[in-house]
Every structure is written in structure tokens, then in C-alpha cells.
């Protein structure tokens with residue numbers, strides 16, 4: 359059952375209703391009268407429901423950072439049997455200690471097709487990460503490849519999940535309601551929120567950033583002004599929708615790196631109404647308001663930040679989520695693609711579609727579903743082919759609209775899992791893309 363919610367909802371072509379605005383106090387009820395007014399926890403919650411708070415920040419964190427929601431549900435979450443540990447498959451968590459951090463530039467082809475019957479959770483494959491889930495610092499890079507809908511329900515106590523589909527649409531049934539995401543859209547699921555992923559196509563593939571640190575927020579805009587980059591109103595939260603399923607439902611909880619499972623006698627997606635500011639979102643990357651140079655030089659890619667997870671040092675993110683969306687390049691006397699550089703931050707890049715303007719695509723190149731890692735201080739930038747072309751290009755205004763790439767950029771190096779370091783789909787000879795960058799300097803000695 360689902361409802362429009364108690365505030366103005368946006369209905370999509372697929373019939374889903376969403377509430378608009380990042381960080382807003384939203385409220386939604388799937389049945390009129392399910393949401394109490396005037397208090398969060400009346401002596402008896404309406405319609406025989408149980409009131410329950412979900413805290414995403416400590417009770418005492420400053421109001422501007424505080425995130426919590428109140429859920430009105432058929433059964434309280436506390437009504438469940440013990441969890442027992444299950445095998446995590448290819449899913450790993452921080453701290454990452456299986457390999458020594460690698461200073462080399464690395465690139466992977468897409469994940470191979472998984473065996474029949476692989477759901478989103480079983481299809482998660484960890485590339486690496488940093489920090490420590492028990493300390494709530496750092497991040498992990500996962501990829502997924504699935505060919506079956508989940509019948510179980512999942513939640514991640516370790517961090518929030520930013521899901522970046524690359525192929526195949528997803529329908530996420532969450533405690534807060536339904537979210538639909540096609541490639542080009544991303545989903546943000548708060549820590550601990552339960553959800554089930556159903557596939558809208560036969561197969562699904564994509565990327566996940568698991569953020570152990572502070573909540574992702576929109577970056578400050580400084581001199582850019584009050585608008586631009588990702589606009590808050592384009593983040594869409596679900597409206598309340600619930601399941602009344604009685605009978606066995608497997609619920610899997612990721613806790614401090616391990617998976618734990620319990621069989622409930624009901625679906626935990628039984629929230630009839632909710633209100634608060636701790637909610638999942640879907641965001642369409644094509645709504646990103648791309649800003650850039652209209653004079654000269656290539657601006658740093660921080661101008662493409664969609665979401666940032668701040669750390670204890672102002673301006674130094676635990677992880678930034680950055681998108682390279684279609685845009686015009688007009689810079690005069692400018693080398694227009696990304697420059698050669700070494701960065702104190704570590705950069706994991708993925709490709710959702712098409713090509714990326716610093717790299718050659720095609721077989722053995724940077725391809726959709728693949729990824730690259732340029733760890734802290736590793737030297738990288740345009741490959742030779744890109745450099746040669748861009749150095750000679752006629753600098754008329756040009757639209758870069760043949761791809762959608764993204765970056766998870768983190769303040770700590772990314773340590774690989776053993777499976778990522780030894781993967782068959784790890785490309786051999788990636789360094790070769792920077793070979794043949796000839797010496798043009800003529801000795802003046």
C-alpha cells in the first residue's frame with residue numbers, strides 16, 4: 359500500500375510519488391491519520407501503530423547536522439529473533455588489511471557476469487577502501503552485478519550507501535517507500551535503513567560508495583552564490599509505502615564488516631507513516647547544474663561535487679562524490695581536458711555511459727562499468743592520445759556530451775581487497791597509456 363503523503367508530492371511517469379528537497383523535514387502517510395500530530399510519541403500511536411525513532415546522528419549533534427526520523431510501523435523493529443553470522447561473499451569492510459596500499463595507477467574492466475540467481479546483495483564485490491567502520495571513518499568502493507531481485511531485506515549499520523547504477527534499472531523498496539533509479543540516477547540510503555532491491559531489467563550493474571564517515575551533504579557554494587551544482591529540490595525522497603507480509607522474511611544486517619542474518623516472521627518494510635530529515639533519496643545526475651570556466655584554464659573538478667562527506671578538517675572530505683556531466687568547453691588558449699596532476703586525495707573513477715574526456719575508451723580502455731584508481735600522489739592525467747588531440751584542437755566552443763563519468767575522491771588512500779588486486783579483469787599495462795609522451799624540449803644548455 360502506498361500514499362501521496364501529507365505534503366505536496368511529485369508524481370513520476372512510473373506512478374511513484376516523491377517529496378522534493380535535500381535535508382528537508384518531510385512527512386508522509388500511506389493511510390490518512392497514521393501520522394500523529396503535535397507529538398512524536400503519543401500514549402497510543404494512531405491506528406494501532408508503533409512509534410519508533412531512527413537516529414542518524416548522536417542526539418546531541420548540532421541542530422544543523424542532526425538527522426533523525428520518526429517511523430510509525432505495524433511492528434516495532436525490536437521484535438526480531440537473534441542474528442547469526444553468514445558468509446559475506448565478495449563483500450568486504452574497513453579496515454582493509456588484505457593488501458599493502460599500492461601507489462600504481464590501476465584500471466579494471468567491468469565485473470564479469472555473476473552466476474544465475476545473484477541478487478544485489480550477493481552481487482556486491484568490494485574493490486577496496488579506507489578508514490574503519492567501527493570508528494565511523496573512511497569509505498569503501500564496491501561494484502555490483504546482479505541478475506535476480508532480492509527477496510530478502512538488507513540494511514547497512516556501517517555506513518550510508520550511494521548506489522550508482524551503470525546498467526539496468528532498480529526499484530528499491532525501503533522503509534520510507536519506493537525509489538526507482540535508472541542509470542544516470544543515484545540513490546542514497548542512510549545508515550541502518552532497510553531496503554530490498556528489485557531489478558527492472560534482466561541484469562543490473564553499477565557502483566556503490568559506502569560512506570562510514572559523516573553524512574553526505576551538499577557542498578557549500580561560497581562565491582558561486584545561492585544556486586548551482588546539485589540543486590536541493592532535485593533530491594527526491596519516497597512517500598510512505600508499506601508491506602503487511604506475515605511469514606518468514608530474511609533480514610540481513612551488515613555490521614562492522616560482516617553480514618548477519620535473522621528470519622523475521624513479518625516484513626520489516628512495514629512503516630505506514632513517517633516524518634523527519636533522515637530519508638533515502640534518488641537524484642538524477644543530469645539535473646546537475648554544471649559550472650565551469652568561461653574564460654581560460656581547466657577548473658579543478660571540485661566544482662563538479664554533487665555530495666560531500668565532511669571530515670574533522672574543514673574542506674577536507676572523507677569522500678566527495680563528483681560527476682562529469684555534459685557541458686560546454688569554451689576556454690581560450692587552454693588545454694581543455696583534465697590536466698596532468700598529482701593529488702593528495704585518492705581518486706576512484708567510474709563511467710556510467712559513453713566516454714570520459716581524459717581517457718580513450720574501447721577495448722582495454724576506460725569503459726562503462728569499469729573503473730580506475732589513482733591513489734594519493736600518483737601521477738596521472740590525459741592519456742597520450744587525448745593529450746595529442748587536445749594540444750592540437752581548434753578551440754571553438756565544444757559540447758562534451760558523449761558520456762557520464764563520476765569520481766569518489768577521498769582524503770585517505772584506497773587499499774585494495776585481495777580479489778581486486780588479483781582480479782582477471784584488472785587491466786595489465788595501464789601505465790602504457792602515458793607512454794610515448796615525447797620530449798619536445800630542446801636543450802638550451
Ligand SMILES: O=C(O)Cc1cc(O)ccc1O
Pocket residue numbers: 656657658659695696697699701705716732738739765
Ligand atoms: O583524474 C581525473 O580524471 C579526475 C580529474 C578531473 C579533472 O577535471 C581535474 C582533475 C582530476 O583529478
Ligand SMILES: [Fe+2]
Pocket residue numbers: 699701705732738739
Ligand atoms: Fe585526477
